[in-house]
Amino acid sequence: MSVLPDSKISNYIFLLTGFPGLEWEYPWLSIPFSCIYTMILSGNCLVLHVIHSEPMFYFLAMLALTDLCMGLSTVHTVLGLLCGLSQEISLDACIAQTFFVHGLSCMESGVLLAMAFDRFTAICYSLRYTSILINTRIISIGMAILGRSFLFITAPIVRLKFFHYCRPHILSHSFCLHQDLLRLACSDIRFNSFYALALVICTLLLDSVLILISYILILHSVLTIASREERLKALQTCVSHICAVLVFYIPIIGLTMVHRFGKHLSPVVHVLMGNIYILFPPLMNPIIYSVKTQQIRSRIQRWVTLINYLNHSGTIFLLKYNSSDEGFHDDDDDDDDDDDDDDHNNLY
Secondary structure, three states: OOOOOOHOOOOOOOOOOOEEEEHHHHHOOOOHHHHHHHHHHHHHHHHHHHHHOHHHHHHHHHHHHHHHHHHHHHHHHHHHHHHOOOEEEEHHHHHHHHHHHHHHHHHHHHHHHHHHHHHHHHHHHHHHHHHHHHHHHHHHHHHHHHHHHHHHHHHHHHHHHHHOOOOOOOOOOOOOOOOHHHHHOOOOOOOHHHHHHHHHHHHHHHHHHHHHHHHHHHHHHHHHHOHHHHHHHHOOOOOOHHHHHHHHHHHHHHHHHHHHHHOOOHHHHHHHHHHHHHHHHHHHHHHHHHHHHHHHHHHHHHHHHHHHHHHHHHHHHHHHHHHHHHHHHHHHHHHHHHHHHHHHHHHH
């Protein structure tokens, strides 16, 4: 039997793994990880706050929202482990986290593919850009990405609930992954293994190939432009997206290589690569688009200038209030001194 009957389903408890051999350093490690999660949450919220109502920024909003949800889905287990709050996680909570981690990863790949299509349309069909990427079409693309990301992974994720886990309930990371739970299961996992492999090929691998093809077509179109300045200007609009693609796919490739060929490496390397895979894209994407996108950078600068102005105005108001208050007390002191002088004259 590949699954257990409903009457035999039990709620297993699993132990999360941080950095093996560095348990005594967890209080110190929690500080940089807390800063990283703070930057992830605040950076993506800031991008969502300042983006414009333009097609490219609709896709950027999807990317920022995906990164924000990725940070929220893992923050409680990662910081909970490092801060000494809890090292245990139930099977239901682990399955839910697995669903969101893999679904959001697939969604980010789809959003990057949609952004590549946006750049292809803007450069190769610039005159028809606004007529091609209308709001209804963008909404349809977003719904298709959402459906592909979460509907296709539902079947293997739900099956995890009915597996029998007879091996030591120790996970390899401070968060749950599908392949980690399969490693601990004693049931028939062939469906999950083949399905997961097919899903990776049809999503991540296919998306990366399509992104590569889109940039080959973009490069071919740019090379037909006569002016060197215009060619550079067209390519510069793709720099942010290329950086986001590299930030997403390089950690995936690195993690895959470590799991495949790094059996002899320290467990710390495996854990570190897992954390980079989860944290690096959500951390870097807001920085990349804030630095490289002029519209976002200018809005952030105006927003920061407004905050500084309000703080400066508040400081001036407090100073004026304090000075006026001190002047009031000085007048009272002068009146008291006059009264004291009158009393002194009366005495003599």
